[in-house]
Amino acid sequence: MDMKKLAPWNWLKEEQDSHTSGLSPSAEPRQHASAVARMYDRLDQMFDDLFHSSTNGISGKHGNPADIEAETLLLKPNIDIAATEHAYTITVEAPGVEEKDIQLELLGSTLIISGEKRRCHPEEERPHFYRIERSFGTFRRILSVPSDAELDGIEANFANGLLEVRLPRVFEEKKKGKRIDIATAA
Numbered sequence: 001m002d003m004k005k006l007a008p009w010n011w012l013k014e015e016q017d018s019h020t021s022g023l024s025p026s027a028e029p030r031q032h033a034s035a036v037a038r039m040y041d042r043l044d045q046m047f048d049d050l051f052h053s054s055t056n057g058i059s060g061k062h063g064n065p066a067d068i069e070a071e072t073l074l075l076k077p078n079i080d081i082a083a084t085e086h087a088y089t090i091t092v093e094a095p096g097v098e099e100k101d102i103q104l105e106l107l108g109s110t111l112i113i114s115g116e117k118r119r120c121h122p123e124e125e126r127p128h129f130y131r132i133e134r135s136f137g138t139f140r141r142i143l144s145v146p147s148d149a150e151l152d153g154i155e156a157n158f159a160n161g162l163l164e165v166r167l168p169r170v171f172e173e174k175k176k177g178k179r180i181d182i183a184t185a186a
Helices: 035-051
Strands: 073-075 079-083 087-093 102-107 110-117 137-144 155-159 162-168
Touching: 087 110, 110 162
Parallel strands: 073 137
Antiparallel strands: 079 087, 087 162, 102 110, 110 137, 155 162
């Protein structure tokens, strides 16, 4: 078994397990082959929205659009974490977010990706909505960076609603073993 592949298994250990919604319709999409399994996932999401809303127990996504005005969401954008021999790449989906509204912060070995998806209409010009399915608000992802990542070499690019963070990997030279002779006691 290649232990190097197991090293970054705990990227999300610092992230709190909170009831947040994603920038996409499903907070944590699962890839199922079965339509029935997808239906159960959607029902789970609807119950989460119903019982974990902020105001009157009915989420603005499925209830009265006016309720969304009072609702403040902490969004949880979807991420992909990939590794090659030379680097880790974190891709964050952030459609509708502008580059100026995204912040990256490194605290020790914890990478914090945060930002805000703003509404497109100013308060005084906002039309009357009959239905709102898009999400707005602040978001945050907290990632524990593996010990073999080069923290000084982190690079980030943002284009077309995707934030890509690249962390180069540090190569430890393989140490050659040394034979130790055992002396006999005289």
